[in-house]
Structure formats: C-alpha cells, structure tokens
Amino acid sequence: MVTLDTLLPAGAPPVVAILRGVRPDEALAIAAALIDAGIRLIEVPLNSPDPFASIALIQDAFGGQALIGAGTVLDVAAVDQLAATGARLMVTPNSDASVIARGVGHGLDVLPGFATATEAFVAIKAGARRLKMFPAATFGPAHLKALRDVLPRDIGLWAVGGVDADNARTWLGAGAQGVALGGALYRPGLSAADVAARAKAVVAELQA
Numbered sequence: 742m743v744t745l746d747t748l749l750p751a752g753a754p755p756v757v758a759i760l761r762g763v764r765p766d767e768a769l770a771i772a773a774a775l776i777d778a779g780i781r782l783i784e785v786p787l788n789s790p791d792p793f794a795s796i797a798l799i800q801d802a803f804g805g806q807a808l809i810g811a812g813t814v815l816d817v818a819a820v821d822q823l824a825a826t827g828a829r830l831m832v833t834p835n836s837d838a839s840v841i842a843r844g845v846g847h848g849l850d851v852l853p854g855f856a857t858a859t860e861a862f863v864a865i866k867a868g869a870r871r872l873k874m875f876p877a878a879t880f881g882p883a884h885l886k887a888l889r890d891v892l893p894r895d896i897g898l899w900a901v902g903g904v905d906a907d908n909a910r911t912w913l914g915a916g917a918q919g920v921a922l923g924g925a926l927y928r929p930g931l932s933a934a935d936v937a938a939r940a941k942a943v944v945a946e947l948q949a
Contacts, residue, residue: 743808743848744829745782745871745897753781754944755919756909757832757899759812759854760795761786762929767804768795770933775926776807778940779850784832784921786812800828808850817843824849832921834875836860841867852899856880861892871897873921878903882915889916906943913947 749755758775760768763785770792772783783803792811793931800809810830811823815842817839823831824847831844834854843849845868853864854875864872874885885898892898897918904912905925912920926939 742829743804745808746779749919753842754779754947755782755899755913755917756780757782757784757901757919758926758940759784759786759791759901759921759923759929760814761923762789763795763927764929765794765798765931766789768798769777771927771936772803772807773820774797774807774933774937775940776803778937779944780926780940781807782830782919782921783807784810784812784830785794787815787819787821788813789898793826796828797826800826804828804853809821810849814840814844818838820847820849822838823847832873836864836867836871836894838863838867841869845869851880855903857890858891858936861896865893865896870895871899873899874917877912877920882911885912885917886915906939906946909947910941928937 785792802912808830809828812832814833820843831849832852836855852873854873855861899919900912901921903921909920
C-alpha cells in the first residue's frame with residue numbers, strides 16, 4: 742500500500758499537487774501528467790466539481806504508484822466518503838480533532854492544517870503525525886522554523902499556501918518535510934501539457 746512512509750524514503754519529491762477545481766473529465770490526464778513528472782502525492786479539494794468522482798478515478802488508475810486523496814475535508818461524513826473511494830490521503834485546512842481522529846481511524850495519511858502551536862498540539866493529540874502550516878506565505882519560513890523548535894521531532898511539518906518552484910527549497914531549508922502547491926501547478930483551464938511543464942520545473946528545482 743502506498744503511504745507517505747513508503748513514498749518519501751523511496752525518494753519521491755515531497756510535493757503534494759493540489760488540484761482545486763479539477764473536473765472528473767480531465768482528472769486522469771492531469772494526474773498522469775503529474776505522475777510522469779515524478780510527483781506522487783495528489784489531492785483533489787472537496788470544493789472542486791464532483792470531487793469524489795475525480796478522486797475515485799485517479800485512485801483506480803494510479804493508486805498503486807501514488808498517494809491520492811482529498812483536500813478541504815471539513816467533517817467526518819466527508820472522511821467516511823473519502824475512505825470509501827480507497828484513496829488514502831486526507832488534507833484539512835484546520836485542526837478539527839474529530840475529523841483528524843476519524844481519518845486516523847480509517848488508516849488514512851492525515852495532513853491537518855494549523856497556524857499556531859496550540860492548533861498543532863490539538864492535531865497531534867488527535868493522532869496526526871504530519872501537519873500542514875497554512876497559509877504558509879502569511880507566516881513565512883521563520884514561523885515554521887520557530888514552531889519546529891517546540892513540536893515533537895517526529896512530527897513532519899508541511900508548508901502549504903503560496904508555495905511555488907521559486908521558494909519550495911526555502912521552505913525545506915526552514916525545516917519543512919514537504920510542501921504542497923496549488924495554483925503553481927494547476928488552475929482550471931490549464932491543459933495536461935501545461936501542468937506537466939510546471940510539475941517538471943518544480944521537481945527539477947527540488948532536485949537541483
């Protein structure tokens with residue numbers, strides 16, 4: 742089974758592609774472009790058109806080689822619906838203990854959002870092993886570095902919100918385990934070829 746614990750040690754770029762606004766009819770082509778570029782973490786936010794249809798399609802096609810899931814997960818009903826697709830990644834914008842615990846109970850890789858130490862420890866207590874600082878650009882790398890000093894060393898921190906190819910390495914240098922990119926990789930209206938070019942640039946920058 743593909744998990745963050747198998748992907749990262751195997752050398753997959755620590756990048757989550759956020760496909761906010763993707764439609765089911767284009768989801769497979771966009772996902773294929775990302776995977777061909779080397780990106781192995783893909784989330785479809787639940788405020789996208791028919792998101793669970795897109796998630797199920799991508800999971801069926803690529804779940805054996807990439808970690809697929811949902812973003813903007815806000816309630817336990819959505820967690821249950823995500824788990825039913827077979828996808829294994831759950832990303833939230835906030836630290837809702839009940840949502841996090843439900844995801845952990847389903848065996849999902851959970852990546853809840855936080856901005857403060859208080860929110861981070863709520864998420865950790867609920868069972869999260871990785872956290873996403875969101876929106877990262879609002880707080881900056883120094884904020885993440887300072888939080889890194891007080892959080893348990895085995896908790897991975899991810900920077901999300903305002904991350905692109907130009908600053909991704911800065912976040913990793915500040916102590917982030919990984920990053921997530923939305924508009925820097927995909928926006929509604931971009932073709933699979935457009936996404937492929939952007940994804941290759943991100944991967945090349947991280948490998949430089």
